[in-house]
Amino acid sequence: MKNIYKYLGLVLFSGVLFMTSCETVELDLTENPNQLRPDQSSPDLFLNSIQVDFATFTELMGWNGGDLVRIGYMNGRNYQNVVNYNPNQLNAEWQIAFQADANQTLASGLEFNGILADIRAMTPAAVEGNLYHHIGIGEVIEAYTIVTLVDFFGDIPYSEALQGDAETPILNPNVDSGSSIYDAALALLDDAIANFELDAPNEPANDFYYNGNWDNWIKAANTLKMKIHLQRRLVEPNAIASFNAILDSGDYIDETSEDFQFQWGSNPVQPDARHPRYAQNYTPSGGGDYLPNWLMNYMNESSDPRIRYYFYRQNSATPGAEAPPNEETLACSLEPVPAHYIDGGFTFCFLPNGYWGRDHGQNAGIPPDGFLRTVYGVYPSGGKFDDSSFDGLSVGSGGGGAGVTPILLASWVDFWRAEEAMLSDIDAGKAFMIEGARKSIEKVLTFGSLDSGADDSFAAAPGDVTNFVNQIDQDFDNAADDDAKWDLVAEQYFVALFGNGIDGYNYYRRTGYPTTLQPNFEPDPGAFIRSLNYPADFVNNNSSQDPKPNQTVKVFWDNNGDFPEFPPAN
Incomplete structure (x- = not known):
């Protein structure tokens, strides 16, 4: 059921791209005649696509994480064989983060390009035009995206991803360590804060998150830094000190009016701007999901x-x-x-x-x-x-x-x-x-x-x-x-x-908390998933990367023992 929901969710999200669906591009060796090239599309149109695709990505990864910890419903009695964590089922998350396949279209007929691909396409024109706030939004979104990919998949391609050109593309990018990607995310956020503090000659046509409140964007960047520091506190001796330094500054999200979130609409068709969970459940045939x-x-x-x-x-x-x-x-x-x-x-x-x-x-x-x-x-x-x-x-x-x-x-x-x-x-x-x-x-x-x-x-x-x-x-x-x-x-x-x-x-x-979660329906479901399988498209099309041996491989910041026997690491 959730498999249908995930792909329906992509259709719904893509429907919001009514301002961009015909004008953004997909960076691939095969040119899609139905899409415009980077030199034909403005930074505003790229930024629209980036922001909406980011909401898509967050929803999909949020479902994956929530299902494992009973915030959502997980359909699968054995952790290692849950359908939604099968490599073939994780292609959508990977593509929307990095780059869609050539001529990738959804059931709606609209196309999505990938967050990082669109950021790479937007940035040269934004730099040339001193569009500091376009760049800053892209940097915050990129930082959140790559950190989340590390949290779920571990080491991922980054420094070589989406590099090269049509004559000399890097077709088989190597992975970077999760730790180095965390460092890169922190650097992106520092640069984003600096960009938000500058006066730009032209503002984004659409800021779907803060409507041009750059002080709130700075708070969001700092709050994401706090999350990064806390997330790696088990392996980084200075993490708590860095976390507290931002607390001491007071420049982070501490009021609900500053919350970083994406607002959906109520329009049902052309485009479908509704929250995807609503669209999947408020249907002529009733609810489409089970709740935990x-x-x-x-x-x-x-x-x-x-x-x-x-x-x-x-x-x-x-x-x-x-x-x-x-x-x-x-x-x-x-x-x-x-x-x-x-x-x-x-x-x-x-x-x-x-x-x-x-x-x-x-x-x-x-x-x-x-x-x-x-x-x-x-x-x-x-x-x-x-x-x-x-x-x-x-x-x-x-x-x-x-x-x-x-x-x-x-x-x-x-x-x-x-x-x-x-x-x-x-x-x-x-x-x-x-x-x-x-x-x-x-x-x-x-x-x-x-x-x-x-x-x-x-x-x-x-x-x-x-x-x-x-x-x-x-x-x-x-x-x-x-x-x-x-x-x-x-x-x-x-x-x-x-x-x-x-x-x-x-x-x-x-x-390791809470210890009170309802156990799996199966008495012996196997080892808990410590990271997801690499998507099939990634390992099948990249000769430099082998599949993971299993889903017990831990991400770099996870030094707890094997679940469920490990003691809480405080």
């Missing part, structure tokens, strides 16, 4: 005020819970609970109150439950607010898809600060956890207004927020030990990350 039982159960049991905004229930009762088991719509409701679920006290198959999703690694077929299963709500996807009406969904209902793709949020920075503080004083993390949860809740609750047809009497009240915050405060104080405190902080961080699981996957490998 672990996350829904955790939020339901803790009375999290965000739950009605994250999830929309189409049905008031789930088979096996309030309704009788049903073999046709939820076959597992008639199955015995796996022993390892019983031993760990985990929910299995169904949840109360109509929350209808799937367990981690449950790979059953697709029953006729499109209008029964829980779907994405008003945050971040622009869907329906859950007002307990249980009246189903339709194309255009709720917020019409006018959601966001979160990339770097102020609430997440508070959880980074919690992690940094807990390394030396476990109790010092509580205040940052509470502040991060509060910022996340306040942001999410503003999305309720997108669904004007909902009964707002079900909206979270100030008292609900206060009670929830007080409860996690008490839970931290009453935690049995330090591990339980780390678990609580990690759980709250994962809830705040809903909509982008990239940093959840990183955090899990970096810290």
Whole structure:
């Protein structure tokens, strides 16, 4: 199901390129007559394409990471054989980051070129015209893209990628070490900050992220630097000092008004500008995705005020819970609970109150439950607010898809600060956890207004927020030990990350927390995925690169032991 979703997502994203789809280029040996050459396209048109493709890339990688840490639903009982992590299934992520194949088109008939390819094509004209802010946006996007590729794949081609010319192209670029690419990303961000501080003779025609607020772009660049420093703290002795230096400067994202995110629209066709999760689930045939039982159960049991905004229930009762088991719509409701679920006290198959999703690694077929299963709500996807009406969904209902793709949020920075503080004083993390949860809740609750047809009497009240915050405060104080405190902080961080699981996957490998995640449906699913396989297109078309032996190969900053036995590395 997610495989269909990923490629449909690309179609949806490409639809947003209504200003650029006919005018951007694909750098390849084979010239595509349907595309313009670099010398025929302006920096503005390239930048439009770069920005939208970046949102695509973030969504795709966010799904990959979120599925592994129960922020999303993973379809695959054995970690090493999950369909969506098969090399052939990862080509889209690779192509949209680097460069599309010759004449690459999507089902919509539109084309995408690749973030780095378009940046390389844009930069000469931008440099010549002193378009400092065009360049700076490209540098921030490039830095985030290459760091994310390292986090998921390990060593990747960079210094030799997209180099050469038509006469002497580098057809088989060698990979660079992940550590050196992190260094390159930091250098790009320093240069981006310098460019944002300059006055440019012409501004970008479209800034889809900050609408020309260059101070916020500087904050985003510094916040990405903080993420990089924290991410490699296990292998870089000066990482925490560098992280704290940016904190001391105060020049980073610390208010939700500064959040780095992509805003979607509600137009359904020509172009389809809706959030892709909305477009996949608000269809004539109902929901197209399953939501993770672990996350829904955790939020339901803790009375999290965000739950009605994250999830929309189409049905008031789930088979096996309030309704009788049903073999046709939820076959597992008639199955015995796996022993390892019983031993760990985990929910299995169904949840109360109509929350209808799937367990981690449950790979059953697709029953006729499109209008029964829980779907994405008003945050971040622009869907329906859950007002307990249980009246189903339709194309255009709720917020019409006018959601966001979160990339770097102020609430997440508070959880980074919690992690940094807990390394030396476990109790010092509580205040940052509470502040991060509060910022996340306040942001999410503003999305309720997108669904004007909902009964707002079900909206979270100030008292609900206060009670929830007080409860996690008490839970931290009453935690049995330090591990339980780390678990609580990690759980709250994962809830705040809903909509982008990239940093959840990183955090899990970096810290080993939370230890409370629902196990895979399969009792022995094999070793946890420490990095993804290289995409098939990369290893099949590049004679300098062999496939990875398996997905237990660790990225350079991951020096934890083998999962799940490794102790948390704090």
